[in-house]
Amino acid sequence: MRFGRYSVEVVKCAAQVRRLCDNCKNVTDHALVDEPCGLSFGLPFSKRPLWSTHRAYGLVCPICTWAVEISKDEAQALIRKGQSQ
Numbered sequence: 001m002r003f004g005r006y007s008v009e010v011v012k013c014a015a016q017v018r019r020l021c022d023n024c025k026n027v028t029d030h031a032l033v034d035e036p037c038g039l040s041f042g043l044p045f046s047k048r049p050l051w052s053t054h055r056a057y058g059l060v061c062p063i064c065t066w067a068v069e070i071s072k073d074e075a076q077a078l079i080r081k082g083q084s085q
C-alpha cells in the first residue's frame with residue numbers, strides 16, 4: 001500500500017473512525033495507517049531507516065485513499081480501543 005512517495009501500513013488492530021472525508025465528502029470508516037519513516041535517513045543498502053524524526057500516523061479514506069495525519073496520542077487511543085474490542 002503506497003500513498004504518494006510514502007509507504008504506509010494499515011494498523012489492523014486499531015479501531016476504525018467514522019468521519020467525513022475531506023476529499024470525497026463521504027462519511028466512511030477510516031482506517032488507521034502507520035507511516036514508519038517520517039523524515040528518515042538511511043544508507044542506500046539499508047531497507048530500514050537508521051533514524052527517523054517521527055512516526056507518523058494517519059486516517060485513510062477507503063473510497064479515495066485520502067489520508068489525514070493524526071497525532072500519536074490519537075493513534076494510540078485508537079489502537080487501545082481496537083484491542084479492547
Ligand SMILES: [Zn+2]
Binds near residue numbers: 021023061
Ligand atoms: Zn474519501
